[in-house]
Amino acid sequence: MRFLGLLLVLVAILAAGIWMFRTPDSDIAELEAKYGGPPSQFITLPLGERVHIRDQGNPAGRTLVLLHGSSASLHTWEPWVALLGDEFRIITLDLPGHGLTGPVPGCDYSVECAVRLVDDLVEYLGLDHFVIGGNSFGGNVSWRYALAHGTKVDGLILSDAGGGPNLNPAPLTLAFRLAGIPVVNHLLELFTPRSMVKQGIEDATSVEGFATEEKIDRYWLLSRRPGNRTAMRMRFTVPEYSGLYHDQLAELDIPTLIIWGREDGFVDLADGEWFGRTIPGAIMSIYDGVGHLPMAEVPELSAADTRTFLQGLPTLATEPATIQEVAPANAG
Numbered sequence: 001m002r003f004l005g006l007l008l009v010l011v012a013i014l015a016a017g018i019w020m021f022r023t024p025d026s027d028i029a030e031l032e033a034k035y036g037g038p039p040s041q042f043i044t045l046p047l048g049e050r051v052h053i054r055d056q057g058n059p060a061g062r063t064l065v066l067l068h069g070s071s072a073s074l075h076t077w078e079p080w081v082a083l084l085g086d087e088f089r090i091i092t093l094d095l096p097g098h099g100l101t102g103p104v105p106g107c108d109y110s111v112e113c114a115v116r117l118v119d120d121l122v123e124y125l126g127l128d129h130f131v132i133g134g135n136s137f138g139g140n141v142s143w144r145y146a147l148a149h150g151t152k153v154d155g156l157i158l159s160d161a162g163g164g165p166n167l168n169p170a171p172l173t174l175a176f177r178l179a180g181i182p183v184v185n186h187l188l189e190l191f192t193p194r195s196m197v198k199q200g201i202e203d204a205t206s207v208e209g210f211a212t213e214e215k216i217d218r219y220w221l222l223s224r225r226p227g228n229r230t231a232m233r234m235r236f237t238v239p240e241y242s243g244l245y246h247d248q249l250a251e252l253d254i255p256t257l258i259i260w261g262r263e264d265g266f267v268d269l270a271d272g273e274w275f276g277r278t279i280p281g282a283i284m285s286i287y288d289g290v291g292h293l294p295m296a297e298v299p300e301l302s303a304a305d306t307r308t309f310l311q312g313l314p315t316l317a318t319e320p321a322t323i324q325e326v327a328p329a330n331a332g
Helices: 002-021 028-035 074-084 111-125 137-148 174-179 184-189 194-204 213-223 228-235 242-249 269-278 299-311
Strands: 040-044 050-057 063-067 089-093 130-135 153-159 256-261 283-287
Touching: 028 213, 050 074, 050 111, 063 074, 063 111, 063 137, 074 089, 074 299, 089 111, 111 137, 130 137, 137 153, 137 242, 153 299, 184 228, 194 213, 213 228, 242 269, 256 269, 256 299, 269 283, 283 299
Parallel strands: 063 089, 063 130, 130 153, 153 256, 256 283
Antiparallel strands: 040 050, 050 089
């Protein structure tokens, strides 16, 4: 009895400690007010997924669909929107389990789930032809999408893309390491200190001063949207099948631009060079002194290379796009 009493006391102390030091979820209404105002829109797809998107730029221009990386959000593409929106229509979205989209019923947060949702979205928007691009996890989704739905894809942009052979494995950030450890990864749903997010951004990038207080807050607050931390845990525990599709990349008949930071500490340049060798006719730009996020670390340089690539694609004889009116940002 005495042992049982001591055990109960220890459990009570542990529970109190967890309660005191846990990192609570962010408030959804506050997040949407802060990060989901115009030009953000929230649309509901046929299967019921409520997705946060932005449809910006020149509605008569060639359409780009841009996908962010793991634990990021559509905001990571805003520098390109500012630099390329004069000529191109740019659609960005928060992938399942990320940003203001949050959890998606029936989704295991795998690449396959993301590919399906992206296709549902472009069908909803009536896009027959577009350029798809992505960074990191979003790059993995992009090339897998191009393989699965190549007749819709006029061009492919890979920015430090995942899903390659991992030729020179780099150490993961603390958060990503913990996310892959059974049992321990459940703690990430309770403890997500701002300092860990700050360290993750600093580890991912090489341009000095990139990790501003505003960026750190945005990543931290959005990571704590209800359901997003559970989604991250699930994403790092589902099987990864992209290696089964590597041979198909050698037969990909889609113009491809590869941009990569030479100092990328997450996905080594060796993988970027592998994509460059494997995809027929791929063009590659490597940026010295840049890490995992070239579109955000050196937006002017990477956007200029992207503009040149896009201007070199065959011209489509299409009518100007009609942008659909969907629910206001704070509806629903």
